[in-house]
Amino acid sequence: MTPALAHPDERLAHDRARYLEVTTDLRAAEADAVAHAELGYSSSGIAKEINSGESTARAYLARAIAGYGPEAVHARSTDKFETDRDLDPVEQDDIEEWPEHYVDVWLDAAGSHPERVPEGVRAKVPR
Numbered sequence: 759m760t761p762a763l764a765h766p767d768e769r770l771a772h773d774r775a776r777y778l779e780v781t782t783d784l785r786a787a788e789a790d791a792v793a794h795a796e797l798g799y800s801s802s803g804i805a806k807e808i809n810s811g812e813s814t815a816r817a818y819l820a821r822a823i824a825g826y827g828p829e830a831v832h833a834r835s836t837d838k839f840e841t842d843r844d845l846d847p848v849e850q851d852d853i854e855e856w857p858e859h860y861v862d863v864w865l866d867a868a869g870s871h872p873e874r875v876p877e878g879v880r881a882k883v884p885r
Contacts, residue, residue: 798833
């Protein structure tokens, strides 16, 4: 049963999060946080929407970044929002092509959540 959703963003976020749950290894709360981030919510706004603390929301986003890269939590257009873009696990080629600040963001998230880093790039994470 779908929860009563008060405004359009809630419906978009709900549908996108359910899609992410099916197509990635994100847990429900992480998928909810990513879906709200994609809608442009700040970490405090995400926390309010998913009924958590801001540090918890930031941790959910960091886990997503560790596995799928910084672009996983970027705001984007809502056309065909729930299914228009899959999240792909980070690969070596991604790291080599990212600008330095993306690599820094990813390394920070990966260092905090090494269990979420894809096997093929774990050697890139400092211990």
